[in-house]
Amino acid sequence: MSYTLVRIVTIASGGVAAGGIVVSSSSLTGTFDPRQEKAFTSPKRIINSEPEKDFKQKTICNVYSAEAPTYTVSSDKKTRSRKFTKFKEEFWDKDEFLKKANHDNLWNKDKLKQEIEDGCLRYGRAFVWWGVGIRTKSATWIYASDMNNGKNWLKESEVFVPEKLKQQS
Numbered sequence: 001m002s003y004t005l006v007r008i009v010t011i012a013s014g015g016v017a018a019g020g021i022v023v024s025s026s027s028l029t030g031t032f033d034p035r036q037e038k039a040f041t042s043p044k045r046i047i048n049s050e051p052e053k054d055f056k057q058k059t060i061c062n063v064y065s066a067e068a069p070t071y072t073v074s075s076d077k078k079t080r081s082r083k084f085t086k087f088k089e090e091f092w093d094k095d096e097f098l099k100k101a102n103h104d105n106l107w108n109k110d111k112l113k114q115e116i117e118d119g120c121l122r123y124g125r126a127f128v129w130w131g132v133g134i135r136t137k138s139a140t141w142i143y144a145s146d147m148n149n150g151k152n153w154l155k156e157s158e159v160f161v162p163e164k165l166k167q168q169s
Helices: 002-017 025-029 034-041 094-103 109-123
Strands: 062-066 070-073 080-083 087-093 125-131 140-142
Touching: 062 094, 087 094, 094 109, 094 125, 109 125
Parallel strands: 062 125
Antiparallel strands: 062 087, 070 080, 125 140
């Protein structure tokens, strides 16, 4: 009787050291299973010892569609700057946008690809609008470096952002 009690106390205290109390039915009945003993005396041997796989974080870069930016002039009328005032609900991840630009056979698709990839690499997002950048060319998606300088336009209070996009910012 006292031997069984000693075994129960020993096994229970081993369970506490391993992070929990476990009393198996075999310890009460007197049967012995070496796997149970191993679990209490050396828990590190039972834990899966396979090395963790090195997972790379997937980076998604979204391309957001805005209305053409508006110009503002400084009070001394010496400097002009642009700002977005309204975003559309339309947005794509970088690869979707570049496929679309390629499919639509835009005249500036190669330069646009380079600019979008650069913006994604630097800032994790890109802002574009549909318009005419060069008067002698047809309308296309326009990416401008002054509008893609690290500023998150989706978080600016004076810019209208649809609810759908607020979740993305």
